[in-house]
Amino acid sequence: MTFSPRSIAVVLSALAASVAVAVEPATRPANTKPAATKPAAAKAAAKPKPTQRHQQIDQGPFVTATITNQWEEQGITNKGIAVRLDAKDASGKPLLGPDGKPIGGGVLFDTDTCRTAAAWTGGFIDFTRDWTNVRDSKSVKIVGKQFMGTHVGPGWAKPGTVGDDAWKDPRPQGFGPLPHSWLKYKGVYRLNGGFTAFAYSVGNCDVIDMPLEKSGIGDLPGRALEIGASDQQAMVLVAQRAGATARVTDTGVAVLESGEDATAFVAMGSTLPKETKWLADQTAAGGRLVLSIPPRTKPATLTIHTWSGKAADVAAQVSPLVTQRDQLRALPESKNIYGVLTELTGHGSRPLWPDVITTAGQLGQPRDKNAPYIVDTITLPDDNPWKSWMRPGGFDFFTSDPTRAAICNWSGDVWTVSGITGDLKELKWRRIASGLFQPLGLRIVNDQIYVIGRDQITKLVDLNGDGETDFYQSFNNDMEVTPNFHEFTFGLETDKAGNFYCAKAGPVRNGGRGFDQIAAHHGSILKISPDGQTLERYATGFRAPTGFGVGPDGQVTAGDNEGSWVPKCRLAWVKAGGFYGVVPTAHRDTPPTDYDRPLCWFPKNIDNSSGGQTWVTSNQWGPFENRLLHLSYGTCSLFLAMKQDVAGVPNATVQGGVVRFPLSFDSGIMRARFNPADGQLYVAGLKGWQTSAGKDGCFQRVRYTGKTVHMPTAIEATKTGLTITFTCKLSAEEANDPQSYAIERWNYLWAENYGSADYSVSDPTKSAHDTVKIKSAKLQPDGKTVVLEIPDMKPAMQYKTEVNLVSEDDADVRFEIYHTVHGF
Incomplete structure (x- = not known):
């Protein structure tokens, strides 16, 4: 049995197609505009601000970012996924507000705690500043009117625990995910019609959590939940607000009141155990509403319908929903439909971006007839229907077909490109994913794409084989994220054992000097097991390791950028457990008084912002097989690294230096890989922070001509x-x-x-x-x-x-x- 997401609210409310209760969505006719009124006095129209490039991007059905609630006391959601919800009438047309504009809205989900952090109408997310390059942790905000929210903390009670202990947040600083035995985020599904559904587990049961664009009364978003069979009680946090009063009416409606205003919730579903009940209590953080679902032998599917208005109007406004809920409760067992959401998420969705964009590459011109290396350009699809800003943060080649690559953009999307062959004359691009959190690294393992963002490693899963991502699987979500603007996560590499590596920057203060609050993974090279189940600090003491590398024998190298505790950029030969100079990110009980020495340092005019490293894999690229290359993002340069082993020198095992290849690149190159098909070097990068780059992004090939190389x-x-x-x-x-x-x-x-x-x-x-x-x-x-x-x-x-x-x-x-x- 399959279900259409467009009718999911009806399916979940009726569940047996035998109950029909009319619930009027609004008092105004759909798709009507208010009568125009003549202003009392003509005013000069304010000159509109020009739309910035980042504001033009079609971000897709959701956006992942660190997002601030409108209700400030509820804090900041460090790993937030904002789902775009546009209210529509029965025919699928957008509902219009009094201003004649479509009624927008959204729901904010916290992947650390699996809670619905906020819900709102009248807008989506504030992109008035470029959120990939901000210096203000609160610059990504909800736009519109928030009507529901929860405080930072667990979204579900700890299984098997009662009382205050059930909701006690065990995280000392409030960063990172809750213990996996309590809550484990698994990923987000993209469904037809712009819908999304979150997948996670609570204790020993799986949950599908799906925001609904309309919940059956008014224009407010709602929520559909499917909670797996379990011998444990499940308690989900639905709403919470400081200064509010929580109560449950005689008819079983949950209400959160703030003065004369109220938000009411009705839970219904034919598979919902009859012992399900609302719990209302007052905590130090304010009124709290919790839905308690008893142990169950079959999955329970339910919808939570929402109404907001005057407290005095609650009973009259929600009475149709109460009637519908009671009729669903009375359905015989034979009418119940189990596993609706599981079925819905299992098949993939129709393509959002079916267009294929073709570009023609450009073969570079040699400096002279004897030039051993030439830089060719793989032309990016800068002119695309979704206004995607092509600023590559990482790329890799497919295992089965190295003439194809996947490439991620800093602003959140992923593309594939084919036709990476000799003349590059026909490059075919396809957008396959969107909404990621500033992805700055990508790795392909056995044709499976993994992307690193600030929040996690995401595995892009295509369920139906149409080329687009249907399930954004959380491969590892253990990283701790704070609101600091600077804590990018750079690069994604693997070693021969299959372990993944990434680099987490330190939380530099505005202006670059000093650090904000340090979390567990700041300033570290991180190692993740091949199955994604464990994450550990591999080495510490970094400031902003924009790039790093992992050699064929597992040797880790890393750059770092000048700043506090980093006198100049450097190239480090990294060992497990090493400390590389930044005392605040040492993560040691006793602050170090010395540091492991790098391979070499760089004057600022040579490298003012280090990129990544890669190893030459064959003799197809000249006389440098098995040698290390270093990239400079800041000076758009490529270097050969020269290593000398040393012994008997305190805190040093290697020393050496670099020499620059006489080549130029279009942008700040950060990532490099050798293509196993042609043995040539490919580089990619962007222009964001300080760099001499001329273009916003580049994807280029360094091709060996066979001529003699004249270099140290x-x-x-x-x-x-x-x-x-x-x-x-x-x-x-x-x-x-x-x-x-x-x-x-x-x-x-x-x-x-x-x-x-x-x-x-x-x-x-x-x-x-x-x-x-x-x-x-x-x-x-x-x-x-x-x-x-x-x-x-x-x-x-x-x-x-x-x-x-x-x-x-x-x-x-x-x-x-x-x-x-x-x-x-």
Whole structure:
């Protein structure tokens, strides 16, 4: 048996098609406008503010964000999903309000606590500011009139517990999900007609929780619930408000009164156990209404209908619903229909975005005929019907067909693109998901798409094979989220054992200096088990690790961005349990007084906002197989990383540096992957915070032409100098001349300050670079390696080594190497 979501309210109210109770939806005719009235005096029309790009995006049926209730005492929903509900008449046409505009509304669901946090009419969500780039935690707000809400805390009583303990929030700071044995959020279904349904478990029973655009009387949203069979009582929090009085009428109607105003609730359903009852009590937080459902041998399906108005009118207004409820209770067992919502969510939905958009890629032009690398452009579908703002936060290639990729946008949607072959002449794009919480990482495992947002790892499930996401499955929802604007979650990678990794930024204060309240996962590299069941801190002490990488052997690397406790950007060679410098995000009982040393530091003009890393997977991309690449979001640059192992140096196991590829990119590249089909490097990124990027987003290929590469490929420090190896043979004349090289070095100050000045190594009281004397330069017998003799070799946080050489085949080899020397 299948059901249409458009008629779900009728199905759930009748459930047996044998009860028909007329309930008038409103006193005004549908789709009518009020008579126009002439204003008493003409006023100059206010000049409308231009619609910003982020406000034009069709966000789909729901939006995930940190959202503030209108009732301030109910706080902020850190992991909120706002469901768009547009009231419609029986024919499906929008109902119009007195102003002639469609009556909008919404319901806010808290995935941490599985509660309905708010419901409202007359609007949706305030997007007056770009919520992906705000510096105000309260900038995403409900628009319209809130008529129902609940305080931050459990949405259901703890199974097997009674009294105040049943509702006591065990989370010390109120962040993150409740224990899985109590409540476990499973995901949200997208249904036909713009409907959504939340799936979660309460104790040992499964729940489907579906917001309804109309609840049978007036234009207020309602709620449909299906609660699985269980030997445990279930108690769901329905409404709560400070200063309100909760009561239950003689007819079994739940009422929450605030002065002369009231909101009333009627629960009904033919499969609802007859012992179901409302509980009304007064708590320190105000009046509270709870619906108690006794243990049951079969699933219970019910609807909660809502009315709001004057307290004196409650009885008269809800009496038709009371009659309908009583008639449903009287139905014989043979008329009952079980599992309506489970059936409804099991089949997938019709496509929301069936259009395929075609773009043509652009092959790059080489700098010269001997250029070994060329940057090609996979043209993004910037001109699309949904005004999607193409700012890629992550991408990956499909396992079965590497000419296809999935790519996520910072503003919340996911696309697929096919045709990623040699000439890129026909790229076909399809939007497949929307409403995610600032996704900045994506990974495909066995053709299954996983996306990381601020709130969770979401697995995108296509139930009916039409190419679009029907179920946004919560693969792991354990991350703690606060309202701070800066706590992005970056990247999504896996190791060979199947573990997932992501990076959580620290809650930087406005202006970038210092931190707000620290939660459990701030400033950490996080590791998630292959089944998504467990999450742990892998390493700590980060500020804003915009990107990181996981190598083929499981080696984790990470960038970080200059700020408090981060004197300059750095590339860290991360070990499990390591601490990388930011004391407030150390997550240790005793604050550290030292930190694990990075592979290298970067001057600000070289990398002012580090991106991710990736490893070269084959010899199809030139002479760098099994080498590490580093991306700069801030300077839109690609670097080769050069590692040297060290021993006997406190808090350091590696040192080294980077050299920049002579390439340019359209935007701030953060993510990189090698395509297993062609062996070439693909990069993607965006322009959001500080960067030199020219475009809002990019998806580009770095293609190896087969020409000779003329670059440094390794650098090692010794007690007597530096050894530099190149990819090509060098002209001995220039290579043996010390004047072909120039070296400077300096230190930074590791402190709470924002960033650091450059300090002399020889005199730490001075802000200066030290010039390093080169006694001799000797080209080694291989023709590719030069040994620089330096009489005064010292450790330093920053070295800059310039080489001005010529290759044996007469090509310029001019590069700057930025590297770090911890010891010898």
